[in-house]
Amino acid sequence: MTLLLDVDGWSGHRAGQHVDVRLTAEDGYQAQRSYSIASAPDAGMLELTVERIDDGEVSPYLTGDVRAGDQFELRGPVGGYFVWDPDVRGDVLLVGGGSGVVPLMAMARQRAADGDDVPTRLLYSARSWDVVIYRDELQRLTGNGFEPSFTLTRERPDGWTGYTGRVDDALLEQVVPGEPAATFVCGPTPFVEAVAAALVRRGHAPERIKTERFGPTGG
Amino acid sequence: MPIVSRGFKGSRRDEGPPDRVPPGQYLTNDFPVLSAGPTPQTRLADWDFTITGEIDELKRWSWDEFRALPSETFTVDIHCVTKWSKLDTDWEGVALDALFDGVDTEAEYMTAYCDGGYTTNLPLADVLDGKAWIAFGYDDEPLDPEHGGPARLLVPHLYFWKSAKWVRGLRLTSTDEPGFWESNGYHLYGDPWREQRYWGD
Amino acid sequence: MDGLRLDGNAAAGLLQDIFGMDVTVADGTCDGCGATEALGAVHVYLAAGTVLRCPHCESVLMSVVRSERRLWVDVRGVRSLELRTP
Secondary structure (H helix, E strand, C coil): CEEEECCCCCCCCCCCCEEEEEEECCCCCEEEEEEEECCCCCCCCEEEECCCCCCCCCHHHHHHHCCCCCCCEEEEEECCCCCCCCCCCCCEEEEEEHHHHHHHHHHHHHHHHCCCCCCEEEEEEECCHHHCCCHHHHHHHCECCEEEEEEECCCCCCCCCCEECCCCHHHHHHHCCCCCCEEEEEEEHHHHHHHHHHHHHCCCCHHHEEEEEEECCEC | CCCECCCCCCCCCECCCCCCCCCCCEECCCCCCCCCCCCCCCCHHHCEEEEEECCCCCEEEEHHHHHCCCCEEEEEEEECCCCEEEEEEEEEEEEHHHHCCCCCCCCCEEEEEECCCCEEEEEHHHCCCCCCEEEEEECCEECCHHHCCCCEEECCCCCHHHCCCCEEEEEEECCCCCCCCHHHCECCCCCHHHCCCECCC | CCCCCEEHHHHHHHHHHHHCCCCCCCEEEECCCCCEEEHHHCEEEECCCEEEECCCCCCEEEEEEECCCCEEEECCCEEEEECCCC
8 A cells, every 4th residue: 555645844855764644633642663765765755565464553544444544743854774775886675675775775766767787686475476566566666677576475376487486596596697886675573583693604805795674563 | 841642442341349459550351561671490309498688597499499388379469560460460489478487586677589689678577477478379370470480579569560570589688689670660669559669658 | 693783873962962064974993992983984873862882892882861951971982083183
């Protein structure tokens, strides 16, 4: 579910950053969650992609009850560590698990908007094809050095020709031939740590791998 | 003034019966896991529990010796400073009274220390006379590592940060020495009925 | 491996409130083991407060507790923090 926000006084962001959203109920109760910004820096309105967690406190409201004109508070953009570097020299690898693909999508969008042709591979791991987001757009962005790949871990549609199973040493062997100049890994903690460890085992320098772990409430 | 978001209600917050649920708390059906650090992986063969500090003779129990002490099952309400309360939780453990049986001390306070480095401080009087246990079982099962297993301190009448997970011993002291959270904002004593969450409360 | 473990990105907003700038790119030197990492790469645990730990030795780098109107910050675990001024 994508939300488009018109933010007063927004001064721009870098692809990869997030915002902290705070909701206040009429009785004063507050809840706060972090969401990665999905839009590229010059996109105009701010775009957040929120995954609905059925027994969640905030996401059912943001993906179900919210209406045009509703308001909430935002802190951000936040984070300068996990951001796209337009001056990167060499290949880039983006590895996303589930909703971890959101900040990576912002990066892919910025890259396209800049007309950048730096070889960039996105490896997107999801349970099934049904839950893969940005499908059409990723197809459209393919080319000019951008190559998305998908690995489905639980179910495959008939005739699936993409990868299957978790992102492990064997999959990385197929997908990542050399060592990229920059790698970004994002998703739930177990995913991020398994992927980062596998990359380091393959000899990738840890300082060229940037990670962003999402907690159980998404991000 | 924060902006109120139309229609946002948050999860259903049940304040529960006021004689059981302290002010500012909400009932939960889950058992939230909050940790200040990684879950330790101490093997039982390496585990021991010691009472040190202002005591004539250091006392130490291996896991087997600890489990040979008289233990009991008990049901208590617990209250976390992050506002959730859980009523009628079932535990199994050794009362601190059993560990202090025969211990001679003038100390009035203690600091619990744990695998991973966590500490919390309490007046000794708050863990004796049936007020506290070293718990090794929850809900008829061995205590899960994420909830403090193999054993945690359990002091239900104070905020749950005092019920130190992965406890390995107590150091008896003559002064009240702030532990991990008490050193950085949380109340030295932590009585949920007087809402003693932070310094100065 | 701890499913509850996050990283400095999760504390970025809070740290920005404290330092008035983004410190996820600042390099912190651990007082426990001497390792230096960008704060964005350190381990973060969200408990009764926010705890930042060294990803190499798990010593506490920083601990932050927040009440409605007060904020307590313990940075004893950071021997030195290198920030870049704009």
